[in-house]
Amino acid sequence: MSDGSGRAALLEQYHQAEVLACTRCPLHETRTQVVAGSGNPDAQIMFVGEAPGYHEDKNGVPFVGAAGKLLDKLLEGIGLERSDVFIANVLKCRPPGNRDPLQSEIEACERHLFRQVGIIAPKVICTLGNFATKLISGRPDGISRVHGCELPIEIGGQTVILYPIYHPAAALYTPAMLATLEQDFRRIPELAGLAAALPTAAPTIDAADLVPDDPGAGPVVVTDHRAQQPDVAEPAEPEQLGLF
Numbered sequence: 001m002s003d004g005s006g007r008a009a010l011l012e013q014y015h016q017a018e019v020l021a022c023t024r025c026p027l028h029e030t031r032t033q034v035v036a037g038s039g040n041p042d043a044q045i046m047f048v049g050e051a052p053g054y055h056e057d058k059n060g061v062p063f064v065g066a067a068g069k070l071l072d073k074l075l076e077g078i079g080l081e082r083s084d085v086f087i088a089n090v091l092k093c094r095p096p097g098n099r100d101p102l103q104s105e106i107e108a109c110e111r112h113l114f115r116q117v118g119i120i121a122p123k124v125i126c127t128l129g130n131f132a133t134k135l136i137s138g139r140p141d142g143i144s145r146v147h148g149c150e151l152p153i154e155i156g157g158q159t160v161i162l163y164p165i166y167h168p169a170a171a172l173y174t175p176a177m178l179a180t181l182e183q184d185f186r187r188i189p190e191l192a193g194l195a196a197a198l199p200t201a202a203p204t205i206d207a208a209d210l211v212p213d214d215p216g217a218g219p220v221v222v223t224d225h226r227a228q229q230p231d232v233a234e235p236a237e238p239e240q241l242g243l244f
């Protein structure tokens with residue numbers, strides 16, 4: 001595998017040829033645009049979420065809503081920025097109403113994620129929530145059971161460390177979960193061999209950072225495995241994330 005500009009060129013070529021024009025599942029009929037992924041193609045750390053939401057579908061960039069802002073803060077807390085990592089999702093197109101991904105959609109789209117992993121060749125893959133964790137691990141264990149527990153796995157002949165973490169959006173609705181997220185995040189540099197990246201004093205994440213995109217839309221119902229978040233532009237359609 002080439003690195004540097006060669007890896008960037010390979011990733012861009014794959015996105016242009018296979019991802020941005022993908023019609024492998026019906027989601028291409030309702031998307032605004034494909035959210036292929038963004039960040040450093042030479043990254044040692046890769047984050048994988050569930051699927052694009054309303055803001056991502058409009059902007060074409062993963063994690064640009066409230067959860068994305070919290071992700072930025074969490075990265076800052078371990079001495080990293082978005083430009084240091086690569087961020088992608090299991091699905092590259094937004095499910096209507098932000099519903100959970102269907103198994104057929106995951107099966108149609110997973111080839112894109114695994115090809116991205118093969119090109120980027122990260123040392124650590126941080127899966128955010130249930131869907132990404134179950135897909136990449138190949139196991140049924142939910143995020144509540146395995147978060148913060150690293151697992152060496154093999155993808156495309158490469159050994160990487162799978163590191164499941166709660167989705168940042170979980171802390172938007174259950175602020176007490178922020179401490180767990182911060183604790184799990186602080187292990188990431190060590191797992192990636194970047195222990196020197198840890199800052200001497202982590203930035204403070206306060207209540208202003210834990211506000212959903214549409215806090216006035218009504219109460220959030222949290223079950224034992226997911227949170228439901230009203231969509232900003234379409235308040236009648238709940239955003240459903242495999243958070244717990």
